[in-house]
Amino acid sequence: MSGSHPFRVLRAKPLWITNGVITGVLALLFTVFYVGANIDPAGHMKHLPVGLVNADKGVAVGGQRVDLGARITGSIQRSAAAGDKIDWKVLDEREMKEELGKGKLFGALVVPADFTSSVTALTGPAATGTPARPTLTVLTNQSAGSLGSGLARTATTLAAEDASLQVGKELTARIGTARAKLPAAARLLLADPAAVTVEDGHPLGSHSGLGLTAFYYALVLVVCGMLSANVISGQVDHALGYTHNDMGPLRLHRPLIRATRVQTLAIGSTLMAGLSLLMGTLIMAGAVGIMGMDASHLPLLWLYSVCAIAVSGISALTLLAVFGTPGMLLVTLFFIAMAVPTAGATTPIQALPGFYRFLAEFEPLRQITGGIRSILYYGAQGDAGLTRGWIMMAAGLVAAGLFGFGVLGWYDRRGLHRVPAETKPGKTAVPA
Known part of the structure; x- marks a missing residue:
């Protein structure tokens, strides 16, 4: 056991450099995406x-x-x-x-x-x-x-x-x-x-947020999916015994259950799909039932909400599984930093610089917002954004599945497991 004082790590240049680069890049990117998209x-x-x-x-x-x-x-x-x-x-x-x-x-x-x-x-x-x-x-x-x-x-x-x-x-x-x-x-x-x-020209109800309830409702769906993915990823790792679970001063640990990376993602995705039913129900109940948001086509709104959460969450789980710790940064950039300015809710797509218009073609928040807007404001008409929303969510789910299970399957075949296989005494451990 080292006798060095813990605060000595603050003298380590790599600690400052690594965290400085990551936080600095994040600050710059958020500024570029938010301010750059809306400055003129x-x-x-x-x-x-x-x-x-x-x-x-x-x-x-x-x-x-x-x-x-x-x-x-x-x-x-x-x-x-x-x-x-x-x-x-x-x-x-x-x-x-x-x-x-x-x-x-x-x-x-x-x-x-x-x-x-x-x-x-x-x-x-x-x-x-x-x-x-x-x-x-x-x-x-x-x-x-x-x-x-x-x-x-x-x-x-x-x-x-x-x-x-x-x-x-x-x-x-x-x-x-x-x-x-x-x-x-x-x-x-x-x-x-x-x-x-x-x-x-197209009057809305008094509880429609001057046309912004669709955006904020969609943002809640995406953020819930994204944050739930982080929670589910950590809880699955704890359940399989890969990580500890700190509860205040207590540290809980379970016996290790070996699982391939593909199996781990499948478990997390199943949890996300099931919990999306709960989250979608509570979000709609809170927005419509408690807060009184103007809404119609409630069964369709519920189904669309559940699917939006599931797709956002499974996509986030995929990035976390493939890239590990940096995956959370990618999730934040993709689902928040690049998504909010290009959603077309505050600034229309036609008033964005060219680069942001390109992002808007595939950013999930824009597609989900279009579908919610159609349900809330336009009588759930397909060509008012609902059809595009369904198609893009399906495409996103397929892309996440192909990318996630494809890359993780390759990791497993190469023996890049999260915990090396046990070896006999006297032999060097190698990846299983």
């Missing part, structure tokens, strides 16, 4: 989908057909002000409502049916009283993400205001000197004829 959403925004609806019926003026709604929507599409930041989707009202109801649009701009008739009335004989100002409606969609909806609202409102000014210039030029004969109120409105109003 408006600047990185590209092809944010926004609906553009022209419901204007037009009118006949002086024997000619006038359709100011078509001019406005055409002007908005041709405008270079937004560059490629907004992807204007020309739709009719029915299509627009369907797309908002699937979370495929972050907002919309609607030109009403009476827009042309209301504008032309400003310059007609009826413009002697108080003129009625036509309205362009900006629709928001918080269910698709509050920040994304806000970005769409800002861009759409500016587009509507610019379009109104452009129409005003055209009308002023067309009537020429006749403008002087109009009432003062009509002349004032003629320069900027359209009012812009903002409405909620």
